[in-house]
């Protein structure tokens with residue numbers, strides 16, 4: 519894919535539905551009694567993997583683009599699959615579904631692509647085994663075989679702030695008689711807690727501890743998925759770094775456990791207004807973003823889980839900020855679709871960036887001259903879109919290999935950029 523430098527972005531756009539919430543809407547609706555209707559569903563790679571797995575587990579799902587109806591079969595309604603459960607590229611599918619399968623009295627195997635097979639599953643194997651399930655992986659990775667049933671509640675002190683780990687334990691906790699809780703070192707996204715509560719489960723949230731009481735009856739719901747702030751992030755940074763740009767992003771999910779990037783960009787000097795706040799258990803808002811003069815910042819600690827998927831695009835913003843940006847406490851990026859810390863440093867250097875990795879983050883010196891380059895996405899959607907945003911600001915067209923992986927979370931990303939550019943003519 520060849521990306522040419524662009525004029526300002528201008529106009530109004532709604533980003534696609536939130537990936538994390540789309541996964542959860544499917545999974546939890548399957549465990550509910552009755553039909554759940556989902557609107558603005560993210561109908562792309564990862565969420566379609568979740569849908570295919572649920573169908574293999576005997577759930578009927580009607581799917582028309584962004585509208586989905588899940589015919590829930592209740593907490594104990596999943597059927598033994600006759601084939602492997604293919605989670606594709608999706609860590610969320612694997613870890614959340616593993617938690618649910620621990621409550622089912624049959625054996626099933628979860629597997630996925632080469633990237634997924636490298637991602638650590640030991641982090642869920644440990645607590646799920648403590649609950650009484652039999653979960654085994656190849657060297658702590660996929661393929662993962664789960665034999666469930668007869669679970670006991672636990673309190674789990676998680677070594678890592680991970681919503682996927684937390685959700686796996688809480689979902690297994692739905693099948694255990696009593697309260698199952700997870701305490702994490704910093705608060706990760708809380709969509710599981712909010713949606714389970716909305717569906718009638720007894721959920722307790724106390725700082726970094728989330729707990730669920732087992733054996734609830736979950737009731738079917740109408741769920742409208744907010745726009746994905748992790749997808750909005752690419753358009754926000756593109757607008758900030760392309761002079762004279764001004765865009766409005768409508769219907770963006772602004773759950774506080776996801777808005778770390780907005781806080782950091784504002785601290786860097788970004789002109790971002792959040793208005794029209796509305797919504798139910800998952801708040802949404804519209805964002806007005808204008809091109810801005812940015813300066814470097816130090817980022818680390820509890821804010822990192824609130825922007826865990828936005829570090830690659832923050833690194834791109836930092837290239838156009840004066841001074842140095844230091845990102846710490848981000849070692850979790852090493853176990854995403856690719857090692858995002860080394861991949862960002864390797865790729866951004868290709869266009870002349872001054873960027874180095876540290877043990878747990880990145881140091882980026884902004885303001886150096888940059889030039890067009892041939893980038894690799896490393897097969898990682900967030901890398902591909904970060905590189906595309908960077909390419910918009912380079913002197914000549916830049917190439918990105920395997921850009922197609924962007925479809926995992928934002929299929930029409932380049933079309934959206936093209937439309938916003940035309941509107942500025």
Ligand SMILES: O=C(O)C1=C[C@@H](OP(=O)(O)O)[C@@H](O)[C@H](O)C1
Nearest residue numbers: 538610679680681682683826827
């Ligand atoms: O729960 C979720 O939907 C997600 C949690 C995060 O992963 P971790 O739980 O591994 O931090 C995030 O990186 C991923 O894109 C989606």
Ligand SMILES: C=C(OP(=O)(O)O)C(=O)O
Nearest residue numbers: 607608609610611827854
């Ligand atoms: C890490 C991500 O997703 P997952 O863990 O579900 O593969 C992501 O979308 O950036």
